[in-house]
Amino acid sequence: MSDFRPVQMRSPVLTVRRVDAYHAITVVAPGVAERFRSGQFIAVAVGGDQSGMLLRRAFAIHDVKPDYGGTVEFLFAVRGGGTAWLAERRSRDLLDIVGPLGRPFPLPRDPVNCVLVGGGYGSAPLFPLAHTLRGRGCRVDFVLGAASADRVFSAITARRVAETATFTTDDGSFGVRGRVTDALPQVIEDARSDVVYACGPMPMLREVSAMAMRHDIPVQVSVEETMACGTGVCMTCVVPVVGEDGITRMVRSCVDGPVFRGERVRFDDVGTIPFDALGAPGWKARGGDDPVSAREAG
Amino acid sequence: MSPDLRVRLGDVELANPIMTAAGCAGAGRELAQFFDVARIGAVVTKSVMLEPRAGWPAPRMAETPSGMLSAIGLQGPGIDVFLQRDLPWLLSRGGRAVVSVAGGGSAEYAELAGRLSEAPGVSVIEVNLSSPNLADRGRHFTDDPAAAAEAVRAVRSGARSDIPVFAKLSPDVPDLVGLAGACVEAGADGLSMINTVRGMSIDTATMRPAVAGGMGGVSGPAIRPIAVACVYEVHAALPDVPIIGMGGVRTGSDALEFVLAGASAVAVGTVIFHDPSACVRILREFEEALGEHGVARVSDLVGAAHRPMGAALGR
Ligand SMILES: Cc1cc2nc3c(=O)[nH]c(=O)nc-3n(C[C@H](O)[C@H](O)[C@H](O)COP(=O)(O)OP(=O)(O)OC[C@H]3O[C@@H](n4cnc5c(N)ncnc54)[C@H](O)[C@@H]3O)c2cc1C
Ligand SMILES: Cc1cc2nc3c(=O)[nH]c(=O)nc-3n(C[C@H](O)[C@H](O)[C@H](O)COP(=O)(O)O)c2cc1C
Numbered sequence: 224m225s226d227f228r229p230v231q232m233r234s235p236v237l238t239v240r241r242v243d244a245y246h247a248i249t250v251v252a253p254g255v256a257e258r259f260r261s262g263q264f265i266a267v268a269v270g271g272d273q274s275g276m277l278l279r280r281a282f283a284i285h286d287v288k289p290d291y292g293g294t295v296e297f298l299f300a301v302r303g304g305g306t307a308w309l310a311e312r313r314s315r316d317l318l319d320i321v322g323p324l325g326r327p328f329p330l331p332r333d334p335v336n337c338v339l340v341g342g343g344y345g346s347a348p349l350f351p352l353a354h355t356l357r358g359r360g361c362r363v364d365f366v367l368g369a370a371s372a373d374r375v376f377s378a379i380t381a382r383r384v385a386e387t388a389t390f391t392t393d394d395g396s397f398g399v400r401g402r403v404t405d406a407l408p409q410v411i412e413d414a415r416s417d418v419v420y421a422c423g424p425m426p427m428l429r430e431v432s433a434m435a436m437r438h439d440i441p442v443q444v445s446v447e448e449t450m451a452c453g454t455g456v457c458m459t460c461v462v463p464v465v466g467e468d469g470i471t472r473m474v475r476s477c478v479d480g481p482v483f484r485g486e487r488v489r490f491d492d493v494g495t496i497p498f499d500a501l502g503a504p505g506w507k508a509r510g511g512d513d514p515v516s517a518r519e520a521g
Numbered sequence: 522m523s524p525d526l527r528v529r530l531g532d533v534e535l536a537n538p539i540m541t542a543a544g545c546a547g548a549g550r551e552l553a554q555f556f557d558v559a560r561i562g563a564v565v566t567k568s569v570m571l572e573p574r575a576g577w578p579a580p581r582m583a584e585t586p587s588g589m590l591s592a593i594g595l596q597g598p599g600i601d602v603f604l605q606r607d608l609p610w611l612l613s614r615g616g617r618a619v620v621s622v623a624g625g626g627s628a629e630y631a632e633l634a635g636r637l638s639e640a641p642g643v644s645v646i647e648v649n650l651s652s653p654n655l656a657d658r659g660r661h662f663t664d665d666p667a668a669a670a671e672a673v674r675a676v677r678s679g680a681r682s683d684i685p686v687f688a689k690l691s692p693d694v695p696d697l698v699g700l701a702g703a704c705v706e707a708g709a710d711g712l713s714m715i716n717t718v719r720g721m722s723i724d725t726a727t728m729r730p731a732v733a734g735g736m737g738g739v740s741g742p743a744i745r746p747i748a749v750a751c752v753y754e755v756h757a758a759l760p761d762v763p764i765i766g767m768g769g770v771r772t773g774s775d776a777l778e779f780v781l782a783g784a785s786a787v788a789v790g791t792v793i794f795h796d797p798s799a800c801v802r803i804l805r806e807f808e809e810a811l812g813e814h815g816v817a818r819v820s821d822l823v824g825a826a827h828r829p830m831g832a833a834l835g836r
């Protein structure tokens with residue numbers, strides 16, 4: 224097990240480049256690269272040692288390579304202060320990273336047909352997954368979607384590694400106009416898919432999971448909830464997930480996820496505490512309503 | 522010569538004064554991936570309650586300048602799981618366990634203290650007084666010194682006599698010294714300060730409060746001056762009562778600041794999210810800082826900032 228534990232390191236930046244609407248950063252991080260399994264992410268400190276931005280930013284690992292003893296690449300969209308700072312990094316700058324973090328995508332034992340569905344930068348972790356699946360003799364089909372053409376990245380790579388690659392954009396600027404979920408059922412049928420892997424926004428994951436369930440095939444989804452630590456100590460990143468025992472728990476998406484079986488995530492209840500969740504106010508009906516106020520610490 | 526880092530919290534001695542803050546380190550297991558938990562003075566566990574608790578919905582946090590706003594809602598598995606799974610693990614790694622407890626009333630506090638006293642290896646019980654008082658419309662125990670005192674009394678009477686009981690105070694009270702005094706009178710062997718500071722953040726994109734709970738608690742370096750003031754003020758009033766100081770500790774010199782204000786030990790919270798190895802780094806920096814000042818014993822420095830100018834450090 225000890226090989227799987229994450230490491231913290233100061234990694235020199237090798238390259239920073241624009242990839243359409245995104246930035247891609249490659250860092251030298253052998254300790255992360257050698258432990259990495261598809262679906263895992265890293266948590267990056269932003270803003271420098273005295274930064275007022277205290278919380279780490281999580282990014283899916285897009286690629287690891289043996290160059291320079293082990294490099295790690297991640298892609299990101301500039302959203303706020305942390306990602307804006309990251310976009311300004313230059314080669315030889317140091318980045319404090321922790322990783323690899325999280326539960327990776329489970330891999331099928333036999334060579335089966337896999338469809339990989341990505342939304343926006345949610346495509347990033349699907350590429351190393353595709354390579355691994357191909358290496359195991361699986362058929363891979365991609366369905367990648369985004370708001371516009373410049374947000375569908377690595378289309379060329381997707382075409383190269385996959386049997387088929389279908390692209391959708393909300394504005395029709397690339398591929399088919401519409402959403403990944405418009406294209407998915409046809410791909411599942413044509414490719415006789417045995418399993419679905421998906422990463423992207425929650426509403427997309429909910430739809431994809433529902434579709435996979437209708438086709439009666441398993442689905443693995445990588446969810447994104449706001450994270451403060453990425454390592455499992457702060458309890459900020461919880462989502463309601465049904466366990467094997469049928470009990471819903473608020474589980475940490477950073478260590479128990481980010482990859483979950485789609486049918487186990489209670490998408491409709493994300494952002495709530497389902498009444499029947501373990502430890503919810505109504506759970507076991509202990510004395511009725513619980514007059515909690517948010518000022519309590521913790 | 523390296524300084525003597527041992528500190529006393531009531532009858533308990535810690536190898537050094539650096540510990541984790543409740544709710545910011547689980548029970549040590551996740552951090553053990555980054556450093557040996559036996560190296561720091563103690564691991565303060567997430568506040569444990571009698572029953573499992575799901576806490577607040579997400580989003581539970583927002584970043585604020587030099588800090589964060591959080592509303593977790595004391596999510597946890599309850600005391601049974603804690604005693605079966607978390608505490609034995611921490612002890613098996615040679616860690617010192619300071620167990621934080623939270624209850625909805627005196628009976629629950631007393632029961633928690635009793636259960637912890639039956640288990641071997643609990644070094645200190647820290648009473649989180651910022652949990653909602655079920656008997657009093659969810660007001661916090663710290664809102665009323667009498668209620669806080671009653672909770673402390675319950676823990677003190679439920680706990681084995683050789684386990685020190687620390688009361689954890691929130692800064693959002695009109696009379697902190699009065700509250701501290703009431704807790705000590707009720708049997709607290711020491712005080713932990715401070716819990717998070719009430720705050721709010723509104724997402725200008727969604728035009729809604731940024732955390733689902735609405736209000737939350739601010740932590741991190743942004744609150745350090747508030748925390749240092751609280752420790753200083755209470756140490757001045759109650760110089761013999763040991764204090765665990767916390768609030769925005771990021772470096773060894775921040776830890777030293779708390780000791781000078783009157784803390785015997787220093788806990789690190791939010792900064793652990795930034796740097797999972799923070800506690801051992803801060804311990805190293807703290808030790809170096811003592812060396813630079815030529816200080817032989819940490820205990821000589823506790824409350825040193827209260828001494829008149831020019832007073833010699835007891836070397
Ligand atoms: C497991 C995981 C993998 C991710 N992978 C990628 C990726 O490959 N590429 C990419 O562009 N983005 C990814 N994200 C989202 C990325 O973490 C956020 O876009 C980024 O943290 C925003 O930081 P900021 O400083 O620009 O924004 P701010 O809004 O200033 O950030 C403030 C705080 O909120 C948190 N936060 C804000 N938005 C998000 C979000 N969407 N998800 C989680 N936390 C958030 C930040 O981490 C930070 O702590 C991933 C998120 C998670 C949880
Ligand atoms: C995410 C989070 C969870 C916390 N959980 C608890 C808790 O369970 N019990 C408690 O007494 N304090 C809890 N606290 C408060 C901390 O222990 C500490 O008092 C406070 O955060 C100030 O220290 P800091 O600025 O170093 O974080 C929590 C703080 C945070 C940020």
Ligand code: FES
Binds near residue numbers: 450451455457458478
């Ligand atoms: S981000 Fe801290 S527990 Fe998941």
